Amino acid sequence: MYRALAVARAHAGGGGHAETLRARHGLGVSLGRLGRWEDALTEAREVWGLRCRTLGDEHPDTLVSRREIAVALGWLxxxxxxxxxxxxxxxxxxxxxxxxxxxxxxxxxxxxxxxxxxxxxxxxxxxxxxxxxxxxxxx
Structure with a gap:
């Protein structure tokens, strides 16, 4: 579901749009909940990188993405x-x-x-x- 939402949001607003990144963040969290921690880590790193470029390193959403990287690494x-x-x-x-x-x-x-x-x-x-x-x- 999140993957389809992320694709639709990217089509409508672009890959770096806040709503696209929110959907991709949700995808990463969902992958983790499914135990797919390597996939979750990859998604979290990509979203974090995009948020750093679009929002800045210390924006709250950027920090949430960076935390998700840490969560995945811990589970691994x-x-x-x-x-x-x-x-x-x-x-x-x-x-x-x-x-x-x-x-x-x-x-x-x-x-x-x-x-x-x-x-x-x-x-x-x-x-x-x-x-x-x-x-x-x-x-």
Whole structure:
């Protein structure tokens, strides 16, 4: 369904149009849900590249696409590569959205999970601690 939608959107608005990229993002997510992680990774990388060119590196949609690359890499067991995607997403979201923004909090948790998978528990704990301190400051 997403593939047909992406083709129709590309025909109507072009390959780099926001709605085309949204449909392609959905296709990548769906491929992952089907366990087709290599295909999902390829789609996520292509969408991320197009969004970088059309929206800029730190646009929220671009960061969502980059996160999908990390998710696919994690499912493929390529945790070191995943960390190379999760960390810049978190850093960009902190810079653009602020440390307390829900998307930034998600990124912090993503990065911590990745670090845990790599056996780097002290670094993961530090990220969790930073999130807890934000929670304490909000009370």
């Amino acid at each position: 067991g390529r945790w070191e590569e995943a960390l190379g995607e999760y960390r810049p997403v978190r850093e960009s979201r902190e810079r653009v959205l602020g440390a307390a923004h829900p998307a930034t909090r998600t990124s912090r948790n993503d990065e911590a999970h990745c670090l845990e998978q790599l056996g780097r528990r002290a670094e993961a704990a530090e990220l969790h601690r930073a999130g807890a301190e934000l929670d304490d400051g909000a009370r």
